[in-house]
Amino acid sequence: MTDPTSPRNVTADDVAEAAGVSRWTVNRAFKKDASISPKTRSKVMAAAQALGYVPDLHAAALASTRSNLVALLIDDFANPHKLVMLERLTRALRSRGWDTLLVNTLDPDDAAPALLNASQRRVDATILIGLQFDDEVLRAAYKARRVKKLIIFARGSEDPNTTSICVDDEAATREIAQYVLTRGYRRPLFLAGPRTTSAHLLRKETFTRVWQENRGVVPDSATVTAYDPLLSAEVAHDTLAPRSRDALPDIIVCENDALALGAIDTIRHRLGLTVPGDIAVIGFDDVPQAAGPNYRLTTYRQPMTEMANYLVDVLESAETTDLDRRFLGELVVRDSA
C-alpha cells in the first residue's frame, strides 16, 4: 500500500520548503484559530495538498500535553445496547476530532493492564461504559499515572475523581413505577443486574422505594449477574418456574433491555405464557430489537446522542470538577406492558 516512490515521510519541513515559509507556519496553518494570515494559510495548504502532507499525531501528542485520544473500556459484550453506545460515542468523538481506543476488559484481570496501557498511549480521558467490574477498574485507575479524566458513561457515580454522565435513574424509574401503578399491575418483580459499589444505577432502589410508598410492600426481585439476555432467561426461569400460577408476577420490571429480552423469551418459550397477557415486561435503554415485531418492548429511552455530545463537551472542557450531568429520557410505550 505504501507508495514506493516516497521513501521518506513528508513532514512539515517539506511543506515549509515548498511553500517558502518556516515549519512553524506550516503547523499554524493546520491549527484551528492560530495566528496566521489567510493568504499564507492557503498557500501552505496548497503546498501540503500537493505533497500529501498530514500532521503526524504521534509527534503532536509527544510534543504537547494532549493526544486527542480516549480509551473506551468495555466489558459488557452480551448487552446489545453496547453496540448502540459504541456507535453513538465513536461518531460524536470522531466528528469533533477525537479518536477512540477500544479496550476490552471483559476479563477483570485485563482491567489494570488496560488502564496502564491507556496511560502509555497518553489518552486524554478514560471512558467506562457500563462495566460489571468497574469497582476494580476504578481502583486500578486511581493507581495509574497520567489518566487525566475518568468518565463513567451511562452509569452514576458519586466518586469525586470521576465524571458521571447518565440518565437520571431516579426520575426515570419513578416514571416507570408510576406507569406500572397506573396500569394497575399489582405483583411486580424487579429483575436487577449485577451490583457494583463505585458506579451504580439507582433503578432497583428507586423502584422499590416508590412501590413501597404506594403499596406498602417491598416488591419481589431477582438478580442476574451480567447484562446478558441468555443469562437473564436462565434466572427468570429459575425464579418463576417453581412458582404456582398465582404466585407469578403480573409484570417484570427490568433494569435494562438486555434483561428484559431474556425474560420475555423465558416467559414465552419456557413457561409457555404470553407477554403481556400473562406477564408484562418493561425494560430500559430501547435497544433496536425492542422495536422489532418480536418483542415490542415498552422501555425507557436514554438520549444517547445528546449524552455522547455532552461527553465530548466534558473532554474539551477546562473544568475538572462538577461536570456530572443527569439526562432525562422518555418512556416508550409499546406492547409488552
Place this chain on the structure above:
Amino acid sequence: MTDPTSPRNVTADDVAEAAGVSRWTVNRAFKKDASISPKTRSKVMAAAQALGYVPDLHAAALASTRSNLVALLIDDFANPHKLVMLERLTRALRSRGWDTLLVNTLDPDDAAPALLNASQRRVDATILIGLQFDDEVLRAAYKARRVKKLIIFARGSEDPNTTSICVDDEAATREIAQYVLTRGYRRPLFLAGPRTTSAHLLRKETFTRVWQENRGVVPDSATVTAYDPLLSAEVAHDTLAPRSRDALPDIIVCENDALALGAIDTIRHRLGLTVPGDIAVIGFDDVPQAAGPNYRLTTYRQPMTEMANYLVDVLESAETTDLDRRFLGELVVRDSA
C-alpha cells in the same frame, strides 16, 4: 487523577539514573528478547517499578516504524454479530500487545477521513470488518499513504493489496445447501445482504449453484440492503406477505443471522406462521441470541477466536503477500431448520 507530586513524567532517563545504567539499557529491559543480562534487567525493572515508569508509546511509535496500533473500521452496528467480533478481536489483539482504534464508518463520507486519520496515527494495519461500503473504503485506502496493511476480516476479497481472513464461504454454503437438500426442503428462498464488489461473501452464489445442480432450478431470492434485523423483517414481509400460502418458501436460507432473526420475527408475528413448522430458517454466524429459547436458530458458526488469532499472526508476519486464509466452521443444528 494525576499525582501532583510528580510534575514531570518519569522517563527512561530517570530510571536509568536510579538504576545506575544508561537510558538505552533501560529501554532494553522493557523490550522482549533484547540483549541484556538478567541481572541488569531485574535491577532496571526494580527501579522502574519504584518510580512507576512505563514507556511512552507515542515516543516509541515516533522513533520506530511500528506503532502496535491497528484501526478497526466498522459500519455495521445493527448486526449483533459485530459485538462478538469486536470482543474476539480486541481480546486477541490486546493479548499480544496490540491496541485497537475503533473507527465508525457508518456514514460513508466518514470512510476517507477515517483512513486519513488512521494514517496520521501511524496504524500498522487497517482492519475492515464486514463493511457495507467497503468498495469506497478500499478506494480511499489505496489513496491514503502509510496504510501498511489492509486486512478484510470475515469477508472475502481477491484484491492483491489486501489480506482476507474469512470462513470458506463456498464450503460452508455447500454444507448448508446439502443440509437443506437432505432435510427435504423444496422451495428455498435465499435472503441476501448488500452486495459489494471489492469484498464479498460467496454465499448466495454458492447456494444458487448447488441448488441448481441438484434441483435444476434457480432458487428464489431477496435482498436486504443492510445486515439489520429490523430491515430484514421488513423485506421478508414485503416479499412474503403478498404470496398465497402455497407460493411461500418452505425454508429461508439467510446470508447471516442478522437477517435470519428478522425473518423469523416476521414469519411469526406478521405472517402468523410458525418456525420451522410453516417456514424453516437457517442463518450464518451463530450470534448469541441464536442459541436463546426464542430463536433456536440453525446456523453456521465461524471459528472467530481462531480467525482473530490468525489476524494477529498476519500483523506480526513479515510477509506482505499470500496471507489470505479460509477457515472452516461448523453447522450448528438447532430447531429453526
Place this chain on the structure above:
DNA sequence: GAACTTTTTGCACCCGAGTGCAGAACCTCT
C-alpha cells in the same frame, strides 16, 4: 510620514524513545 499598534512569522529548545554500531565486560578453553 513618523510613531505606535497589532498581526505574522521565525526560532531555540523540548517531548521520550528506537537503531545500528563500537567498545567494554565477561566467559570458555587450552
Place this chain on the structure above:
DNA sequence: AGAGGTTCTGCACTCGGGTGCAAAAAGTTC
C-alpha cells in the same frame, strides 16, 4: 593466564512537531 569468542552496554543521531517569546511585517493615527 592469555587468546578468542560471546554477551552487554553506551552513544550519536533521528523520528515530527508544540510552546512561548522575540523579531519582523503590516496596519493605524494624526
